Amino acid sequence: MRFADFPFLRYLPFILIGVFIGQSNWSPSLMSLALALSLLWLGYLIVMVKLEKGKSKFQSSYLAYVALLVFGALLVQNRLAQTDFNTEILHSDSYLAEVTLYDQQKPNSFENLLAVKSILVDRVWKDAQVKVLIYHQNEQGLEPGQVLLVKKKPEQIPSPLNPLEFDYRQYLERQGIHFRQFLGKNYQVVDSARTSVFDYFLVRLRHEIGEMLKSKIPDENSAQIALALLLGQKKELDPTIREAYTQAGVMHILAVSGLHVGIIYALFILILKPLKMKKEKARVYLLFVILIIWLYAFLTGLSPSVVRAATMFSLLTFGQMREREPSIYNILAFSAILMITINPHVIYEVGFQLSYLAVLGIVMIQPLILNLWLPRHKVLEYIWQLTSVSVAAQLVTFPLSIYYFHVFPTYFLLGNLLILPLAFVIMQVGVPLMMLGWIPLLGEVLGWVLSWLIWLQNWIAEAIRVIPGGKLDRLTIDFAGMLVVWGMLLIIAAWEFGSKRKLTWIGLSILFLWAGFRFYSELQKPSRELIIYQGKKSQLLDFSVSGETYSWNQGLDGGEISYSVEPNRIHNQLAQFPTSLIAQELDSGKLEFISAGFTFDPTHKKLWFLAPPKLIYSWSEGQWVAMQTKDMLVVDSLAYRILF
Structure with missing residues (x-):
C-alpha cells in the first residue's frame, strides 16, 4: 500500500x-x-x-x-x-423580506429566517441581500414564500462577552446570517412571493412529512424521536430524552448522519440480491438508489455527515456499476474536497469533523480490533463486529467530543449494542412510513409499529441513564492532547506495515514533546488570578490562588453560569462549585475583598486594587487583549483577566 x-x-x-x-x-x-x-x-x-x-x-x-x-x-x-453583508439595513426605516422556513417553536415565541429583498433608507427603497433571524408571537405562523413588511431595523448579533463562551455570532455568520430581531406581532404580511414550484419544494415536503409523522405516531415522545431520527429535526426533543440518549452514548443516531444513509442504502441494495437483475436493469436500479440517497440528503437538510455518506455511497455504487471497488481513502478524501469546494467553512462544523473521524477510525482501527478475537458462532461474531466498530469509532472521536462537549458516556458500548440494531429496524419501518404513510390504514399500522419500536428504544436509553456513573463530565483536553492521541492511534494502525523501530521513536518523541509542552504550560500559570465574567445584568468573580478557586456571584443564575462561566472553568480545570469569596461591606456600599487585595463597587461597576496588578486583559473577538495596567478598572461591559 x-x-x-x-x-x-x-x-x-x-x-x-x-x-x-x-x-x-x-x-x-x-x-x-x-x-x-x-x-x-x-x-x-x-x-x-x-x-x-x-x-x-x-x-x-x-x-x-x-x-x-x-x-x-x-x-x-x-x-x-x-457573504459580505450590507450594514445599511442598520440605518433603515423599514424593509421587505421573504420568509424562507416554517416556524420553529420556542418557549415564548416562534423562530424563522427572513431573506431581505429591499430596505427603505431616507425614503428611498434600495435592493439588499441579507438574512435576518426573527422571533415573532403570531399564532397564525409564517410560511415559506410570504413577503413581510417590517417597520423597524434589526440588530447585529453580538459577540460573546466571556472567555470560551459559545460564539453564536460566528456560528450564524458561517450560515450567512448577520442580524436578528424580535418582532412580536409588529409586522405585516403584504404578499406571497412569485416563486417557482421548486423554490421551496423540499422545505414544504419536509414539513408535510413531519406533520404526517406526528399524526400517524400516537406517542408524543416517539414522534419527537421519529422526527429527529428520520428527518434530523432535533429542536423539539424533550431535554430528558436528549440526556438519556447522550448518557447511553447513542446521541448520534438522532442526528441524521452517515449511519442513516447507510441503512437506507442497505435497504435498497438488499432488494437487488433476491431480484437477481440482469446487468442493464441492475445499473438502472442502482442509479435509482443514488437518486433516493440524494433526495433523502436534501430532504434532511444536507448536513455534512449526510453529504459525506451520500457522496461515498454514490461513488461506491458507480464502482459497482463498473465492477470496480474504489479505495475508501480516496472516496473519503474526494467527498471532503467536494464539500470544502462548495463551502470551505464546513471544516469548522463539529458534524463534519466527527463524521470523517468516525469513518477513519472504523476503516483504520476496526480491523485491528476485529482480529483480536475470532468467534466461532454467528451470533457472537455479529456482536463482536458491532463492538469493534463502536470501539474504533469512539477511540478516534472521543478527543474531539471531550474538546467540544467535555463529556464521555461510560456505557457507550452497552448503548450501541442494544440501541443500534433497534435503530436499524426503526429505519426499516420509518422509511416506508415516510413514503407510504399517506395511504389509509397502512399509514396507521406503520405509525403504530414505529411508535412501539421507538418507545422500546427510549425505555432502553432511559434504563442505561439511571445506571450509576453513566457519564464522566467536566473533562477537558487541549489541541496538543488531541494530536497526541491521534498520533498514537496512527502509530498503532501502521504498526504492521511500517518499521517498528521508527514508529517507536516517533511515539516516544510525540510523548516527550507533549510532556514538555504541558510542563511549560504549568510554569506559565499565574499564582494569583482574577477573572471577571459578565452576565446580563451583573458580574461573577473567580479568584484563584495557589490552585484554589474562590468565587463571588452578584446575581448570575444557574443557566447563565452554565453558558457563560463554566466553559472557562472547565478549560482551566477550576472547581465547579468554588469556595465563597468573603467580602466586607463598607459604609459607602463598596465590597472589600481583603484576602484577594481589591475593592469592588457593584453599583458603579468599579474595581480598585490595593497594589497595581502585573497584567490586565479584556476579552475581545475571541481572545485576551492586553490593557494598560492601572489602579482602578471599570468592569461594566467585558470580561477581564487580572494577574497579580
Missing part, C-alpha cells in the same frame, strides 16, 4: 492549509489569488508540455501542490465576498 495510490488523500492536506491561509488576516485578496492560480496552472501546463518533449527536469508536482494551496485560499475569499 503506497501513499501515491491515493491521489485525493494527497491533495486534501494542501487544500486544507490553503483554507486556513485564506481565513487568516494576511491572506491575499480574491483577485490576487485568482491571478496567482491562473499563472500557476499556466506554468503547470507549460512544464507538462516540456516533460512530454523531454526538455524539462522540473517537478510539475511542486506547481500543482502550490496551486492547491492557492485554490483553498481562493475558496475562502470567494465565500467571504459572497
Whole structure:
C-alpha cells in the first residue's frame, strides 16, 4: 500500500492549509489569488508540455501542490465576498423580506429566517441581500414564500462577552446570517412571493412529512424521536430524552448522519440480491438508489455527515456499476474536497469533523480490533463486529467530543449494542412510513409499529441513564492532547506495515514533546488570578490562588453560569462549585475583598486594587487583549483577566 495510490488523500492536506491561509488576516485578496492560480496552472501546463518533449527536469508536482494551496485560499475569499453583508439595513426605516422556513417553536415565541429583498433608507427603497433571524408571537405562523413588511431595523448579533463562551455570532455568520430581531406581532404580511414550484419544494415536503409523522405516531415522545431520527429535526426533543440518549452514548443516531444513509442504502441494495437483475436493469436500479440517497440528503437538510455518506455511497455504487471497488481513502478524501469546494467553512462544523473521524477510525482501527478475537458462532461474531466498530469509532472521536462537549458516556458500548440494531429496524419501518404513510390504514399500522419500536428504544436509553456513573463530565483536553492521541492511534494502525523501530521513536518523541509542552504550560500559570465574567445584568468573580478557586456571584443564575462561566472553568480545570469569596461591606456600599487585595463597587461597576496588578486583559473577538495596567478598572461591559 503506497501513499501515491491515493491521489485525493494527497491533495486534501494542501487544500486544507490553503483554507486556513485564506481565513487568516494576511491572506491575499480574491483577485490576487485568482491571478496567482491562473499563472500557476499556466506554468503547470507549460512544464507538462516540456516533460512530454523531454526538455524539462522540473517537478510539475511542486506547481500543482502550490496551486492547491492557492485554490483553498481562493475558496475562502470567494465565500467571504459572497457573504459580505450590507450594514445599511442598520440605518433603515423599514424593509421587505421573504420568509424562507416554517416556524420553529420556542418557549415564548416562534423562530424563522427572513431573506431581505429591499430596505427603505431616507425614503428611498434600495435592493439588499441579507438574512435576518426573527422571533415573532403570531399564532397564525409564517410560511415559506410570504413577503413581510417590517417597520423597524434589526440588530447585529453580538459577540460573546466571556472567555470560551459559545460564539453564536460566528456560528450564524458561517450560515450567512448577520442580524436578528424580535418582532412580536409588529409586522405585516403584504404578499406571497412569485416563486417557482421548486423554490421551496423540499422545505414544504419536509414539513408535510413531519406533520404526517406526528399524526400517524400516537406517542408524543416517539414522534419527537421519529422526527429527529428520520428527518434530523432535533429542536423539539424533550431535554430528558436528549440526556438519556447522550448518557447511553447513542446521541448520534438522532442526528441524521452517515449511519442513516447507510441503512437506507442497505435497504435498497438488499432488494437487488433476491431480484437477481440482469446487468442493464441492475445499473438502472442502482442509479435509482443514488437518486433516493440524494433526495433523502436534501430532504434532511444536507448536513455534512449526510453529504459525506451520500457522496461515498454514490461513488461506491458507480464502482459497482463498473465492477470496480474504489479505495475508501480516496472516496473519503474526494467527498471532503467536494464539500470544502462548495463551502470551505464546513471544516469548522463539529458534524463534519466527527463524521470523517468516525469513518477513519472504523476503516483504520476496526480491523485491528476485529482480529483480536475470532468467534466461532454467528451470533457472537455479529456482536463482536458491532463492538469493534463502536470501539474504533469512539477511540478516534472521543478527543474531539471531550474538546467540544467535555463529556464521555461510560456505557457507550452497552448503548450501541442494544440501541443500534433497534435503530436499524426503526429505519426499516420509518422509511416506508415516510413514503407510504399517506395511504389509509397502512399509514396507521406503520405509525403504530414505529411508535412501539421507538418507545422500546427510549425505555432502553432511559434504563442505561439511571445506571450509576453513566457519564464522566467536566473533562477537558487541549489541541496538543488531541494530536497526541491521534498520533498514537496512527502509530498503532501502521504498526504492521511500517518499521517498528521508527514508529517507536516517533511515539516516544510525540510523548516527550507533549510532556514538555504541558510542563511549560504549568510554569506559565499565574499564582494569583482574577477573572471577571459578565452576565446580563451583573458580574461573577473567580479568584484563584495557589490552585484554589474562590468565587463571588452578584446575581448570575444557574443557566447563565452554565453558558457563560463554566466553559472557562472547565478549560482551566477550576472547581465547579468554588469556595465563597468573603467580602466586607463598607459604609459607602463598596465590597472589600481583603484576602484577594481589591475593592469592588457593584453599583458603579468599579474595581480598585490595593497594589497595581502585573497584567490586565479584556476579552475581545475571541481572545485576551492586553490593557494598560492601572489602579482602578471599570468592569461594566467585558470580561477581564487580572494577574497579580
